[in-house]
Amino acid sequence: MCGIIAYVGGRDAQPILLDGLSRLEYRGYDSAGLAVHIPGALSVQKKAGRIAELTKAVARQPVRSTSGISHTRWATHGEPNDINAHPHLDQSGKIALVHNGVVENYQEIKAALSANGHTFHSATDTEVLAHLVGEHYATLGTLSGSSRLVTAVKAALGEVNGTYGIAVIHQDLPDVIVGARRGSPLVLGIGVDEQFLSSDAAALSPYTQKVVYLKDFDVVTLQPSQFDLQTIGEREASYEIRELDIKPEATERGAYPHYMLKEIFEQPAAIRNAMRGRIDKDTGTAHLGGLNLTNEQLRDIRRIIVLGCGTALYSGMVGEQMIETTAHLPVETDFSSEFRYRNTPLDNDTLFLVVSQSGETADTLGALREAQRKGHRVLGICNNVGSTIARESDGGVYMHAGPEIGVAATKSFISQATIFALLSLKLGRMRYLSAAAGHEIIDALEKLPAQVEVILQQSDHIKRIAEKYAHGRSMLFFGRQGNYPIALEGALKMKEITYLHAEGYPSSELKHGVIALIDPNTPSVVIAPHDSLYEKNMSSIQEIKARRGPVICLTTSDCAGADALIKIPSTLELLQPILNVIPLQLLAYHTAVALGRDIDKPRNLAKSVTVE
Ligand code: G6P
Numbered sequence: 001m002c003g004i005i006a007y008v009g010g011r012d013a014q015p016i017l018l019d020g021l022s023r024l025e026y027r028g029y030d031s032a033g034l035a036v037h038i039p040g041a042l043s044v045q046k047k048a049g050r051i052a053e054l055t056k057a058v059a060r061q062p063v064r065s066t067s068g069i070s071h072t073r074w075a076t077h078g079e080p081n082d083i084n085a086h087p088h089l090d091q092s093g094k095i096a097l098v099h100n101g102v103v104e105n106y107q108e109i110k111a112a113l114s115a116n117g118h119t120f121h122s123a124t125d126t127e128v129l130a131h132l133v134g135e136h137y138a139t140l141g142t143l144s145g146s147s148r149l150v151t152a153v154k155a156a157l158g159e160v161n162g163t164y165g166i167a168v169i170h171q172d173l174p175d176v177i178v179g180a181r182r183g184s185p186l187v188l189g190i191g192v193d194e195q196f197l198s199s200d201a202a203a204l205s206p207y208t209q210k211v212v213y214l215k216d217f218d219v220v221t222l223q224p225s226q227f228d229l230q231t232i233g234e235r236e237a238s239y240e241i242r243e244l245d246i247k248p249e250a251t252e253r254g255a256y257p258h259y260m261l262k263e264i265f266e267q268p269a270a271i272r273n274a275m276r277g278r279i280d281k282d283t284g285t286a287h288l289g290g291l292n293l294t295n296e297q298l299r300d301i302r303r304i305i306v307l308g309c310g311t312a313l314y315s316g317m318v319g320e321q322m323i324e325t326t327a328h329l330p331v332e333t334d335f336s337s338e339f340r341y342r343n344t345p346l347d348n349d350t351l352f353l354v355v356s357q358s359g360e361t362a363d364t365l366g367a368l369r370e371a372q373r374k375g376h377r378v379l380g381i382c383n384n385v386g387s388t389i390a391r392e393s394d395g396g397v398y399m400h401a402g403p404e405i406g407v408a409a410t411k412s413f414i415s416q417a418t419i420f421a422l423l424s425l426k427l428g429r430m431r432y433l434s435a436a437a438g439h440e441i442i443d444a445l446e447k448l449p450a451q452v453e454v455i456l457q458q459s460d461h462i463k464r465i466a467e468k469y470a471h472g473r474s475m476l477f478f479g480r481q482g483n484y485p486i487a488l489e490g491a492l493k494m495k496e497i498t499y500l501h502a503e504g505y506p507s508s509e510l511k512h513g514v515i516a517l518i519d520p521n522t523p524s525v526v527i528a529p530h531d532s533l534y535e536k537n538m539s540s541i542q543e544i545k546a547r548r549g550p551v552i553c554l555t556t557s558d559c560a561g562a563d564a565l566i567k568i569p570s571t572l573e574l575l576q577p578i579l580n581v582i583p584l585q586l587l588a589y590h591t592a593v594a595l596g597r598d599i600d601k602p603r604n605l606a607k608s609v610t611v612e
Pocket of ligand 1: 309310311312355356358359360364408409606607608609
């Protein structure tokens with residue numbers, strides 16, 4: 001949600017900023033802008049629309065500079081247009097600032113600054129922050145050089161409620177960039193005689209593999225061959241330089257028309273990577289070293305609460321059923337955003353699992369902190385190494401799925417579900433699950449990647465189904481037990497990238513309301529593997545057909561009466577949801593293509609929602 005790139009060094013800044021922004025575009029894409037130092041002034045360009053628009057504007061009037069800041073926006077305050085795009089300038093026009101986050105008390109600050117003669121041009125909270133920095137800078141005439149700007153930034157942030165990742169420059173300090181964070185991610189990239197700031201480490205991978213993940217209240221000053229870290233408040237400044245392990249090509253689209261399709265096709269590898277080194281064939285269990293819990297501690301857990309947003313929550317719902325089945329442990333799932341404000345009764349032996357691909361989702365981070373505040377241990381399941389959630393969790397499991405760029409999550413879901421299968425295996429084997437049952441799960445897990453390949457080969461078949469039903473009014477998704485979250489995820493994918501109305505329901509609930517929606521223009525996708533509830537799903541299909549509703553059936557066997565059939569390989573009932581989601585991702589993808597949608601950057605969404 002909003003992306004920041006800043007650069008100071010010896011190279012031409014504008015191309016680096018634009019390239020970095022294009023790697024961060026998944027974070028927001030309604031407008032973009034940059035500000036670079038030129039002799040005695042700042043050159044600022046801002047454009048509504050995609051980064052391509054900014055790139056065209058820069059190409060018309062390129063300037064040579066060796067430092068600057070840039071931003072791709074997902075609007076919170078003020079509609080997406082050139083004026084509201086970042087960077088924003090202060091009253092003097094000499095300070096430029098980009099911001100990811102929300103200044104909650106901006107109205108109050110704006111009123112005070114207006115009374116002091118400040119004039120504002122945009123509807124954003126960010127412009128107020130730029131003016132506030134400028135106001136402090138003006139009063140600090142006794143200081144000089146970078147310390148004047150850092151002190152002004154710190155003083156301004158001391159007055160701000162809310163969240164921020166920012167980068168700030170002053171026209172008179174051509175080799176200086178100041179960055180700070182609270183609640184929004186910001187990573188320092190260390191090069192040779194050049195330094196970077198980015199909202200996401202992956203965007204820096206073509207330039208450097210050395211990074212520092214900034215912590216809340218860190219304030220960093222970048223100069224070409226050095227950086228200086230300070231903090232706002234009491235905490236002593238400290239940092240750790242980490243080596244990135246991201247190959248630049250991992251963020252390229254390659255020959256695929258869209259990142260989403262590439263990532264769907266990366267799912268066999270995502271499963272293998274989530275399992276690598278974590279299976280113990282001798283004892284029929286899983287090793288998850290990062291949990292930071294002894295076997296005794298794991299055995300003492302009496303209840304698990306899984307928290308996440310969107311796709312991450314639905315993977316948690318798949319995990320809920322897996323853990324309950326194998327370990328007989330009660331598991332609940334909740335939206336992070338709801339949990340953090342609810343006073344849920346909790347016992348000491350409750351373990352929390354937070355699930356987040358990005359590791360930066362503000363609501364999930366808020367929920368994590370709330371659980372920790374109440375004294376609970378929180379484990380994270382994250383993809384983004386070094387992300388805030390990964391760092392603040394008491395332990396956890398990395399997904400190792402590689403960068404996910406498509407806004408609609410696909411391979412991260414598969415990866416999370418695989419990790420839940422491993423976790424359920426581990427928790428089960430230390431409770432009720434026999435060695436034979438453990439081995440059976442491992443055998444089935446190892447077959448999954450090849451079974452996913454079989455489903456992927458049906459992409460063209462699913463495309464034809466998608467084209468037939470793409471112009472309906474709405475689409476319904478039904479599944480039971482472990483496949484209910486798959487129905488929810490299938491509907492979410494359809495909504496996110498096609499803008500069709502879609503709903504996920506347990507098929508058992510069909511009669512209790514949703515049946516009123518069935519008509520010849522409303523296709524129903526029924527997930528009906530040949531499992532313990534197969535016959536019941538077949539009855540649901542008949543009820544839909546009796547009301548002339550078209551049925552797309554996903555099954556491991558036959559499906560009498562279905563208008564379209566997608567056959568999926570069969571695995572254990574416990575793991576079947578992992579396979580069943582893949583045709584639904586492809587169905588959403590091909591439907592969106594048929595409707596001419598912008599697949600990787602669907603309207604109104606952002607991949608990583610770092611504001612509440
Ligand atoms: C946003 C995205 C969803 C994603 C959710 C959780 O809403 O649009 O696709 O599932 O955030 O993201 P996370 O990074 O926490 O998994």
